[in-house]
Amino acid sequence: MATRKAPDLPNVSKDELLGYYRDMLLIRRFEEKAGQLYGMGLIGGFCHLYIGQEAVVVGLEAAAEEGDKRVTSYRDHGHMLACGMDARGVMAELTGREGGYSKGKGGSMHMFSKERHFYGGHGIVGAQVPIGAGLAFADKYNENGRVTFAYFGDGAANQGQVYETYNMAQLWDLPVIFVIENNQYAMGTSVKRSTKSPSLWERGAAYGIAGEAVDGMDVLKVKEAGTRAVEHCRAGKGPYILEVMTYRYRGHSMSDPAKYRSREEVQKMRDERDAIEHVREMLLTGGHATDDDLKAIDKEIKAIVNDSAEFAKESPEPALDELWTDIYADVAPQDA
Numbered sequence: 001m002a003t004r005k006a007p008d009l010p011n012v013s014k015d016e017l018l019g020y021y022r023d024m025l026l027i028r029r030f031e032e033k034a035g036q037l038y039g040m041g042l043i044g045g046f047c048h049l050y051i052g053q054e055a056v057v058v059g060l061e062a063a064a065e066e067g068d069k070r071v072t073s074y075r076d077h078g079h080m081l082a083c084g085m086d087a088r089g090v091m092a093e094l095t096g097r098e099g100g101y102s103k104g105k106g107g108s109m110h111m112f113s114k115e116r117h118f119y120g121g122h123g124i125v126g127a128q129v130p131i132g133a134g135l136a137f138a139d140k141y142n143e144n145g146r147v148t149f150a151y152f153g154d155g156a157a158n159q160g161q162v163y164e165t166y167n168m169a170q171l172w173d174l175p176v177i178f179v180i181e182n183n184q185y186a187m188g189t190s191v192k193r194s195t196k197s198p199s200l201w202e203r204g205a206a207y208g209i210a211g212e213a214v215d216g217m218d219v220l221k222v223k224e225a226g227t228r229a230v231e232h233c234r235a236g237k238g239p240y241i242l243e244v245m246t247y248r249y250r251g252h253s254m255s256d257p258a259k260y261r262s263r264e265e266v267q268k269m270r271d272e273r274d275a276i277e278h279v280r281e282m283l284l285t286g287g288h289a290t291d292d293d294l295k296a297i298d299k300e301i302k303a304i305v306n307d308s309a310e311f312a313k314e315s316p317e318p319a320l321d322e323l324w325t326d327i328y329a330d331v332a333p334q335d336a
C-alpha cells in the first residue's frame, strides 16, 4: 500500500523512504560517474562533487512544493538531479556538449532550469545568497506563496554579503530558507580554523531570524526541519536558517590534494554516518524491502547514469557560432 505508514517508520511511508533511497543513490552514482569521466579527460575545468551530502538536498526537496525555487553554489549537480532536472542534460553539460543544459557553454557551475525553478550554479562564494533573497522578494511581491531555498557552505557563511542579505530578508519578511550546508571544510580550511562562533545558524539571531541546526546525514530529520522552515516562510513569518551538518567524502574539487584531513577521518564518516546506508538499513531491518528490491533499484539507477554518460559522449560539441548566442536575455524581467 503506497501511503501506509510502517510501524517503525514514524512520519514516513515505505514508498517515501524508498524514494529517498533512490534519489540519494542517483546523486551518488551520477557523481561517481562524473568523477570517472573527469579522470578520462571528458570533463574539463572545475568539477565539485556532492558525494556524502546527498541527504541534505533530498530531504529538503521532500519538504518543497511544485513552484518553489532553489539556488546554490558550484557544488550543484545533486541539487539539479534532486529537483527533477534530467541526468542526460546535466552530464552533457559537464562534458561541454550541445545536449547540455547550457548547450555545453556553461559546464559544471553554470546550469539553470526555468521549468524546475533552478537558478544555478554560482562560482563566486556566497553570491547566490542575495540572489536567493531577490527570488523570494519577487515571490512576495507577486503574492504567489512560493518559497526559495538558498544553499551555501560553511565557508560562505563568513561572507559579508550573507549578513547584508539576512538583514534585508528579515526586514522585508522574505520567504527564503537560508540553507547552510556545513560540510566542515571550505576548500582545505576546517570550520574550526575559520571561526570562533561555530554555531553558524545562531548568527541569524543578530537579525531576529529563526533557525536551527539539523543532522544532515539523516534524510528524515532534514525533511522534518525543512518542513518546519517551509511552514514558517509560507506563513509570512520571514526567512529561516537551517544549518545542515554534513560531510563531503571527496576533495573540494577534482584537483584537491586532500592534505588537510586524514583518510581515517573520512573513512569513519563513511562507515558510521553514511546517509544512504542509514536508509538502506531502515528499509531492510524494518522488513520494508528485500535485498533483491534494493538491487533492482541499484540496477535502475546504474542504467540512468550509464545512459546519461552515453548521451553525453555522443552529443556533439557546440558549433562555433554558438559563441555569439545566449549573451543577452531576450525576455522581459517580469516573464522570468
Ligand SMILES: Cc1ncc(C[n+]2csc(CCOP(=O)(O)OP(=O)(O)O)c2C)c(N)n1
Pocket (backbone or CB within 6 Å): 073, 075, 123, 124, 125, 152, 153, 154, 155, 156, 157, 183, 185, 186, 187, 252
Ligand atoms: C568570493 C570568492 N572567494 C574565494 C573563492 C575560492 N573558493 C571557491 S570554493 C571556496 C570554499 C567555500 O567553502 P564552503 O562555502 O564551505 O563550500 P563547500 O565547497 O564546502 O561546499 C573558496 C574559498 C571563490 N570562488 N569566490
Ligand SMILES: [Mg+2]
Pocket (backbone or CB within 6 Å): 153, 154, 155, 181, 182, 183, 184, 185, 186, 187
Ligand atoms: Mg564547506
